[in-house]
Amino acid sequence: MTTEDRARAGFADFVRAENAALTRFAYLLTGDRHHAEDLVQTALARVAVHWERVDDPAGYVRRTLCTQAASWWRWRRARPPEQLGGSVPERTTGPVEDPDLRLTLRAALGRLTARQRAVLVLRYYEDRSESETAALLGCRLGTVKSQTRHALARLRVLAPELAELVGRAPEEVSR
Known part of the structure; x- marks a missing residue:
């Protein structure tokens, strides 16, 4: 098994082990299940690129989630409701x-x-x-x-x- 294969396997194991917890964390940050899932996917994509250099992948992903959630809230506040589609957020089952x-x-x-x-x-x-x-x-x-x-x-x-x-x-x- 090559180093690259071991890295992929390690990343896949990390995603399987942490995905549910990361999604719950993102949900609590955003209040929206779908947005939380999107944030987690984006954060996992970022950690995948740097997987071999990241010492604490769970911490890296959580920090990325916090940063992205804050950016999303800033972006959302800067837009009038008409630009956001004016829809009522759906109520989802949370933790x-x-x-x-x-x-x-x-x-x-x-x-x-x-x-x-x-x-x-x-x-x-x-x-x-x-x-x-x-x-x-x-x-x-x-x-x-x-x-x-x-x-x-x-x-x-x-x-x-x-x-x-x-x-x-x-x-x-x-x-």
């Missing part, structure tokens, strides 16, 4: 089973900035440490801490119903 909680969580995450959304998804959905999150996002540890604090404070104000849906009063939600 949260309770439909009320899923819809509330989706709406709440949509109210955050792309960076805040990425930090919360990495920290609380993927259970990453602050230092892992900083490395994946290419920022400082202090940035992760402040973005987490600001995002949670913003959610407490904009979506207090999240605390009620998970069975806690808003003041009991971790700060």
